[in-house]
Amino acid sequence: MKRSLAIVGAGGHGRVVADCAEALGWDRIEFFDDKGVGTASGPWPVIGAVEALFECAGDYDGVIVGIGANRARLDRHRALVARGAAMATLIHPRATVSRHACIDVGTVVFAGAAVNFGAVIGQACIINTGATVDHDDRLSDGVHLSPGAHLGGGATVGECSWIGLGASVREGVSIGRNVRIGAGAAVIAAAPDDVDLVGVPARPLKRSDDA
Numbered sequence: 001m002k003r004s005l006a007i008v009g010a011g012g013h014g015r016v017v018a019d020c021a022e023a024l025g026w027d028r029i030e031f032f033d034d035k036g037v038g039t040a041s042g043p044w045p046v047i048g049a050v051e052a053l054f055e056c057a058g059d060y061d062g063v064i065v066g067i068g069a070n071r072a073r074l075d076r077h078r079a080l081v082a083r084g085a086a087m088a089t090l091i092h093p094r095a096t097v098s099r100h101a102c103i104d105v106g107t108v109v110f111a112g113a114a115v116n117f118g119a120v121i122g123q124a125c126i127i128n129t130g131a132t133v134d135h136d137d138r139l140s141d142g143v144h145l146s147p148g149a150h151l152g153g154g155a156t157v158g159e160c161s162w163i164g165l166g167a168s169v170r171e172g173v174s175i176g177r178n179v180r181i182g183a184g185a186a187v188i189a190a191a192p193d194d195v196d197l198v199g200v201p202a203r204p205l206k207r208s209d210d211a
Contacts, residue, residue, distance in 0.1 A: 004028040005088060006060040008050055008076050010041035013126075014066030017108055018044050020092050026062070050076070054083055062088030064106060065124060070160040071178075074142035077106045077124035087123075095127075104141075113145075122159075131163075134171070146183075158193065167202075 005026040007014050010033035018029050018041075031046040032053040039046050048056075057063050063085040067073040081087060087105040091097055094111040101115045106124040109115060115133045122141035127133060131145040134153040142160040145151070149163040152171030157163070161175050165183040169175060176193035185202040196205040 003061045004030070004059070006053055006057065006063045007031050007044075008053060008063070008065040008080075009033055009067040009073075010036060010044075010046050011066075011068070013068035015042045015044075016110070017064060017066035017090065018042065020090050020108060020110060021064075021088075023093055023111075024090060030060075031066075053085075054080070057083060057085035060086070062086055064088045064090065064108070068126075068144070070142045070144055070162055073126075074124045074160060077142075081105075081123075101133075110147075116153075140177070 003026050005021050007017055010031035021029055029044045031041050031044055032048050032050050033046050034049045036046045037049055057080060063080055065073045065076045089103060089105050089107055091109045092111040095109045096114040097109060098115060098117045100117045101119040103121045104123040107121055109127040110129045112130040113127045116135045118136040119133045121139045124142050125139055126144040128145055129147040131149045133151050136154045137151050138156040140159040143157050144162045146163060146165045148166040150168045152169060154172045155169045157175045158177035161179040163181045167181045167185045169187045173187055174190045176191055178194045179191050180196045181187060182198035185198050186200040187197055187202040191197055198205050
């Protein structure tokens with residue numbers, strides 16, 4: 001039986017999501033994006049604007065949001081859930097995921113990633129290429145672990161936080177909501193909500209949108 005997947009967002013991240021879906025055997029993959037309707041994004045067509053999907057989500061076996069920006073991705077995901085869309089979860093065949101981990105709907109786990117025993121990952125998360133989620137970690141909805149990012153055991157990450165390329169979070173450390181951790185940073189202490197962290201060890205960086 002053919003399986004059809006609708007993806008919101010036809011940009012770079014959306015195409016990687018589509019590639020993951022293809023590796024999993026989804027054989028009709030179509031994009032919904034407010035730009036480029038009637039064109040193609042890679043080998044997959046852009047067949048409608050995002051709003052159009054709200055009317056036809058039931059025509060697809062699965063729906064997923066392929067937007068890299070955390071808040072935008074989570075907001076679109078929640079809107080589709082509220083409309084009753086069949087949200088997909090994609091785990092690449094070359095990812096390693098414990099049978100005793102819990103991964104919620106709308107999340108994508110890419111090739112080379114590892115999710116270990118007891119980890120709990122929320123909705124609409126991205127566990128990117130080669131990232132690791134260790135035992136008993138807790139990731140809230142909308143979190144993005146960039147390629148090569150690593151969480152020690154028992155760490156927690158709040159809603160819509162972003163762990164940058166190659167960054168690491170020490171075991172047992174708690175990261176708040178809407179935190180952005182720079183590439184290569186090493187977080188060894190708890191981080192409150194709405195901060196940027198850079199460096200080794202990581203330190204706060206004033207946000208450009210701060211007063």
